[in-house]
Amino acid sequence: MQVHSEKQSVALVSMLASAGLAIAKLVAGLLTGSLGILSEAVHSFTDFCATVITFFAVRMGDQPPDDRHHYGHAKFESMAALAETGLLLGTTGWIAYEAIRRLLSGETHILFAWWATAIIVASIVIDFFRARALSRVATATSSEALAADALNFTSDMWSSLAVLAGLAAVWLGYPAADSIAALIVAAVMMVAAVRLGARTLDTLLDAAPGGATEDIRKIVEGTDGVLSLARLRIRPAGATLFTGVVVTVPRTMPIDDMIALRQKIARDIKIRYPNADVTVTTDPVALDDESISERVRLIAQRQGLAIHHLTIQRVGIRTAVSFDLEVEGSMTLEDAHEKATMLEAAIRRELGEDVEVESHIEPLPERVLPGEDLPAHDKEAIETMLRKLVAGESRISDIHNVRVRRNSEGLFVHYHCRFDPSETIETVHEVIDRIETELQHEEPRIKRVIAHAEPIGRARH
Known part of the structure; x- marks a missing residue:
């Protein structure tokens, strides 16, 4: 309630200030014949009308939501700001027209009076303090109507300065300066009206504030x-x-x-x-297997953990997730188990407590394994075994680039092979795994078999 009272109070004071300035400028303009002062009087009169609209808009906009207006009544302030835009544009058109007419016709008869200058100076001071007060409350309450009023008073201040400069030029013997000052007032009002109108339309059209959507x-x-x-x-x-x-x-x-x-x-x-x-x-x-797999891998990635052999199973209406978790081989079981537990808990939070999650912990392979090529005689013996096993498979062909290396873990066999381009990865992997198992059965020293599959018809790697 205190915020609402402050908004209404500052709007009321602004309305009274606009009325006083409009009357004073109108009297000065009529008595001196200055278009610059008359334009300021009309500007202040439109400001008075705008502040009246603002005062009632603020009172109506502060009403709480009701059964018909579920989002409250704040749009009244936006409508008031739009009305002020229309007033500014209409006034700008009249001032510009009259100033151009006087400049073209040369009809400029101005009576210079010190008290008229004093009125303009006083209006500049009043506009400055009213704009500050309105801007402060508008920022604190996010009031568009009060922000529009602050903009109006600010434009009044700058346009009054232009009129003051025009009066000084008239006093120095340049009567056309008064009409030029009026055109400057019109330009200031036009810029203020366009800015105010664009901002108000954004609100009326429910445009999201800049950056809010992405944030x-x-x-x-x-x-x-x-x-x-x-x-x-x-x-x-x-x-x-x-x-x-x-x-x-x-x-x-x-x-x-x-x-x-x-x-x-x-x-x-x-x-x-x-x-x-x-x-x-x-x-x-309901989650499909693909989305579950993506979410599990994303969760592991967020925790900086490496997983593989991720398997998703449907057991009736239940979902079971299992995977291999890779950790440093030097890590203690207690620390490794804690990492696995944290990952499993995160997956359950993401997918639901009914999801069964199970992990198998295994050491990360060493990053660098010092090794050496196997002697040619031994390498040929293993390559012969490999080719014999491949001969029994109808889908795989063209064994080439065979290498056999020895390191601290055992023998590593590398080779390239070819498959029909239309074969699925699942089938290719199944054949390669079967060959690896049989080769390790023939030669127990073989620790790993790394096969690089290529489609038939492509150049050899």
């Missing part, structure tokens, strides 16, 4: 448990930024976790935008 999108998509941002709607109304968020979550997520998720998203958005009125809706969806 809120990042907040939502970075929240654990959110599968995707399905919809985001933002609309400003006065000081309030109404924000509607719809996110998809796993249908297996417990209700309590969904509630906590909604509360966290709303809290994080309000930290970034304190004036936001946030509504968050969760849309539970």
